[in-house]
Amino acid sequence: DQQVKQNSPSLSVQEGRISILNCDYTNSMFDYFLWYKKYPAEGPTFLISISSIKDKNEDGRFTVFLNKSAKHLSLHIVPSQPGDSAVYFCVGSGGSNYKLTFGKGTLLTVNP
Amino acid sequence: NAGVTQTPKFQVLKTGQSMTLQCAQDMNHNSMYWYRQDPGMGLRLIYYSASEGTTDKGEVPNGYNVSRLNKREFSLRLESAAPSQTSVYFCASPPDSGSSYEQYFGPGTRLTVT
Numbered sequence: 001d002q003q004v005k006q007n008s009p010s011l012s013v014q015e016g017r018i019s020i021l022n023c024d025y026t027n028s029m030f031d032y033f034l035w036y037k038k039y040p041a042e043g044p045t046f047l048i049s050i051s052s053i054k055d056k057n058e059d060g061r062f063t064v065f066l067n068k069s070a071k072h073l074s075l076h077i078v079p080s081q082p083g084d085s086a087v088y089f090c091v092g093s094g095g096s097n098y099k100l101t102f103g104k105g106t107l108l109t110v111n112p
Numbered sequence: 113n114a115g116v117t118q119t120p121k122f123q124v125l126k127t128g129q130s131m132t133l134q135c136a137q138d139m140n141h142n143s144m145y146w147y148r149q150d151p152g153m154g155l156r157l158i159y160y161s162a163s164e165g166t167t168d169k170g171e172v173p174n175g176y177n178v179s180r181l182n183k184r185e186f187s188l189r190l191e192s193a194a195p196s197q198t199s200v201y202f203c204a205s206p207p208d209s210g211s212s213y214e215q216y217f218g219p220g221t222r223l224t225v226t
Contacts, residue, residue, distance in 0.1 A: 004154070032213050043116070043202050043217030044155070089154055093213035099170070100145075100215060102154030 023090030135203030
């Protein structure tokens with residue numbers, strides 16, 4: 001039972017354009033949703049989060065949108081830069097003990 | 113301030129061998145977590161420790177044991193390694209007062225069991 005689904009294994013965009021990464025979830029008990037970024041041979045690093053009671057959160061070039069009725073969230077990166085090339089994980093979290101539930105990830109490639 | 117550190121970075125074991133993966137954090141956090149990541153998969157929780165002296169099973173605990181040695185250190189032990197345990201292992205720790213469930217991850221240990 002995959003509670004967090006990232007249906008696009010990969011995405012390729014041109015530098016300067018918008019990157020949109022999508023995520024669907026099935027667990028209505030998640031309190032927060034997070035996006036993590038991972039470069040090869042490194043641990044995941046936190047990028048941005050959104051509370052389940054919000055519909056948008058913005059941090060610089062990164063914006064996360066949450067549509068609770070559709071159980072869907074998306075991460076927008078504008079403008080995309082080559083350094084953004086990485087695997088992006090959509091993560092749900094809720095309940096006690098800060099448990100994180102990861103999606104399978106989307107490999108973003110930003111071409112110069 | 114190194115954050116979360118893990119040793120070793122790489123390890124190759126033969127089936128049936130044992131080993132311990134080490135994790136330490138210098139952020140004075142109460143909670144620590146062990147995850148594994150298999151190719152094409154997200155991270156899955158193996159075990160976690162909400163505070164010194166406590167440990168609990170996560171999603172995939174079979175074949176592993178853990179020890180919360182003190183507040184800084186949380187080790188993961190494979191008593192009899194199997195090829196199915198070939199994976200990259202990550203240790204993580206969240207701030208105690210965080211509200212968004214953010215966790216800080218170590219660089220990982222890449223384990224191959226032949």
